Amino acid sequence: MTTNEIVVVGGGVSGLTTGVVLLEAGLPVRLVAEEIPGRTSLAAGAMWGPYLVEPWAKVRQWSLTSLDVFRRLAEDGSTGVRMVSGVEAARHPVETPPWSELLPEFRDADSSELPDGFVGGHRFAVPLVDMPVYLDYLRRRFIALGGEIEQRSVRSFDEFANASAVVNCSGTGAAALAGDAELRPIRGQHVVVENPGITEFFSEDTGLSPDLVCFYPHGDTVVLGGSAIDGEGDLSDDPGTAKEIVERCAAIEPRFADARVVEHRVGARPTRSEVRVEADRRQDDVLVIHNYGHGGAGVTLSWGCAEEVARLLSTELPPSAD
Numbered sequence: 001m002t003t004n005e006i007v008v009v010g011g012g013v014s015g016l017t018t019g020v021v022l023l024e025a026g027l028p029v030r031l032v033a034e035e036i037p038g039r040t041s042l043a044a045g046a047m048w049g050p051y052l053v054e055p056w057a058k059v060r061q062w063s064l065t066s067l068d069v070f071r072r073l074a075e076d077g078s079t080g081v082r083m084v085s086g087v088e089a090a091r092h093p094v095e096t097p098p099w100s101e102l103l104p105e106f107r108d109a110d111s112s113e114l115p116d117g118f119v120g121g122h123r124f125a126v127p128l129v130d131m132p133v134y135l136d137y138l139r140r141r142f143i144a145l146g147g148e149i150e151q152r153s154v155r156s157f158d159e160f161a162n163a164s165a166v167v168n169c170s171g172t173g174a175a176a177l178a179g180d181a182e183l184r185p186i187r188g189q190h191v192v193v194e195n196p197g198i199t200e201f202f203s204e205d206t207g208l209s210p211d212l213v214c215f216y217p218h219g220d221t222v223v224l225g226g227s228a229i230d231g232e233g234d235l236s237d238d239p240g241t242a243k244e245i246v247e248r249c250a251a252i253e254p255r256f257a258d259a260r261v262v263e264h265r266v267g268a269r270p271t272r273s274e275v276r277v278e279a280d281r282r283q284d285d286v287l288v289i290h291n292y293g294h295g296g297a298g299v300t301l302s303w304g305c306a307e308e309v310a311r312l313l314s315t316e317l318p319p320s321a322d
C-alpha cells in the first residue's frame, strides 16, 4: 500500500461510485470489500427517489446531483440506466412530495391512469437502474481509471494506518466497523420476472406497511417488489413473500400472474435517522470519511454523496507536495 492511498471499504453502489469519483479527482484508490458488488445494492429496484431519508436539505442536493449524472448515463445503453415514465399511486388522497420540484415533467395522474381502487397519484419520468448491469458498469469504470480491488473482510479501520484516509461505504457493515448502534437493517425482497411487455414503472404509496407494491421494467426483465421488514437483516429469500409479491403486482398488472420468475433478490437497507457523510479523525489518527446509512435511497444519493466525500477529503487532507 502506498502512503497516500485512499482506501474505500465497501463494494456496493456507495463504494464503487465513491471510488470512481475519487479516481477522477486524481487520487489513488484501493477498494476493499467482502462482497463485490454489495448484495443490498444488487437487490435494489432501482428507481431514483429520495424516499424516507434525512436531512432533507442535504438529501435534496445529493439527489439532484445524482439525477443529473443518471440522466447522462441513460444516454448510453451499456450502463443499465434508463429514463422511464410511470405512475406512483395510492388508495388514499396523496400530497405532492417535496422532490417533485426536481422533476420537470411531474404532474398529477389522471384518474384514467390509476388502477381500480386507487384515488390519487402522480406521473413522472425518472432514472430506473438495472442494478446488476449498472454495478458491473461502475466496476469496469473503476478498474479502467486505475483503481485496485481487494476482496476480503475488514475487521477494523486501523488495518489502514498507512493510508491517507479510509472511506467507510460498508452499508449495514458500519454497525460493527464504526460501532454505530443507531444503524439498523430494513430487509427487502424483490422478484425478477421475464418482461411480459411492460414499458412503464408503477409504485404504490403503501405508507408504513411492510408489504410494498412496485414494478420496474428493465428491458427483458421486470423487478417486482417488495417488502420492508424493519430490524431484519437476514438475506435468504422467502418463498412465501415472493409469492405474495407476485400476487400483489398481478392484481395491478394481470400479465405478471404467468410471468416466468428468473431470480429472487434480497437486501438490507442500511437505515439510521440521518445519512452519515462526515469526517471522523479517530484517536488512532486514521482519518475516516463515513458514507453510509442511505436507507432505501442509496442509489438515488450515490453520486451526490460521493462528491461530498471528495469535498471532505480535499478539506481534511494536507495539500500534496507535487
Ligand SMILES: Cc1cc2nc3c(=O)[nH]c(=O)nc-3n(C[C@H](O)[C@H](O)[C@H](O)COP(=O)(O)OP(=O)(O)OC[C@H]3O[C@@H](n4cnc5c(N)ncnc54)[C@H](O)[C@@H]3O)c2cc1C
Binding pocket: 009, 010, 011, 012, 013, 014, 015, 032, 033, 034, 035, 036, 037, 038, 039, 040, 041, 042, 043, 044, 045, 046, 047, 048, 049, 152, 153, 154, 155, 169, 170, 171, 172, 173, 174, 177, 186, 187, 188, 189, 190, 226, 227, 266, 267, 268, 269, 270, 291, 292, 293, 294, 295, 296, 297, 298, 299, 300, 301
Ligand atoms: C429491496 C430493496 C429495494 C431498494 N430500492 C431502492 C431504490 O429503488 N432506489 C434507491 O435509491 N435505493 C434503493 N434501495 C436502497 C439501496 O439498495 C441501498 O441504500 C444501497 O444499496 C446501499 O448501498 P451501499 O453501497 O451503502 O451498501 P451495500 O450495497 O450493502 O454494500 C456494502 C459493502 O460493504 C461491504 N462490507 C460491509 N462490511 C464489511 C467489512 N467488515 N469488511 C469488508 N467489506 C464490508 C460489503 O461486502 C459490500 O460490498 C433498495 C434496497 C432494497 C433492499
